[in-house]
Amino acid sequence: MLDVDQIRRFHQQGFVVIENFISAQQRQRLMARAKQQIESFEPAAKPTIFTTNEQQRASDAYFLGSGDKIRFFLEEEAIDSEGHWQVPKHRAINKIGHAQHVLDETCAQVLGELPTSNICQQxxxxxxxxxxxxxxxxxxxxxxxxxxxxxSTFLYTQPLSCIGFWLALEDADRENGCLQALPGGHQIPLKQRFHRDGKGSASMTTLDDSPYPQTNLSMLEVPAGTLVILHGQLPxxxxxxxxxxxxxxxxxxxxxxxxxYAADNWLQSDLGQ
Ligand SMILES: O=C(O)CCC(=O)C(=O)O
Incomplete structure (x- = not known):
């Protein structure tokens, strides 16, 4: 649970960093389970790359159908333009998502040991x-x-309500791509919505086209075991x-x-807790 100071910091800066939130044993259980899942994952002939390019992501049925499943997405550089693997399978995975917290027993157990739901209420x-x-x-x-x-661009509700829990399973620093966040940036309006278009695809719609404030991002270099809580509007x-x-x-x-919860959000699922 959060103390008064941590709650104040979340509301003031839009994020809060809490070290030693998840134990080494819990981290190992999540990482070992992901390793097993990857071993049993059999990639399609033309696997899905995870990309920050929304157009590509939108046109991908494998991605759009993953809200209530456990699916595997690859790094952009894992496969060359001719479809040849550049790295072994376990080194190619970008992420596993998006419903293992419900569908996978180990994930559900470990996550159930953490007071994330109570923190949301706090x-x-x-x-x-x-x-x-x-x-x-x-x-x-x-x-x-x-x-x-x-x-909140991806999980849009009226009123806005999304809160993200980011758990460091390994040390994160500037060299290996730690999180960076805009302090106080949760006060700015929601800029975009990523939503289904009713034709089997999804796209990004701009809600507010003012530029992001020119404030430096905070570099959140954190040791393994740290939790970062992110306000849904925090860039x-x-x-x-x-x-x-x-x-x-x-x-x-x-x-x-x-x-x-918007009926046209990309993520549609009847699962959840
Ligand atoms: O882990 C990362 O590198 C980014 C994660 C993120 O931005 C998110 O979960 O919203």
């Missing part, structure tokens, strides 16, 4: 619902950047992993079930 959520889980790998050398974004980013070290993280995104 932060003002009436009826927390864990909508989306992601095991993010940021592979050594080829782990791609995640562009500056606000999480955040992570750079490519230029190091030889991996940077695994696990994220869980909540919305308030007391708010209206």
């Amino acid at each position: 932060l003002g959520m009436e009826s927390p619902r864990a909508m989306q889980a992601m095991h993010i790998f940021k592979q050594p050398g080829i782990g791609g950047e995640v562009g500056l974004h606000q999480d 955040h980013y992570s750079a490519a992993n230029t190091s030889g070290r991996s940077r695994q993280a696990f994220t869980l995104h909540y919305i308030d079930a007391a708010c209206d």
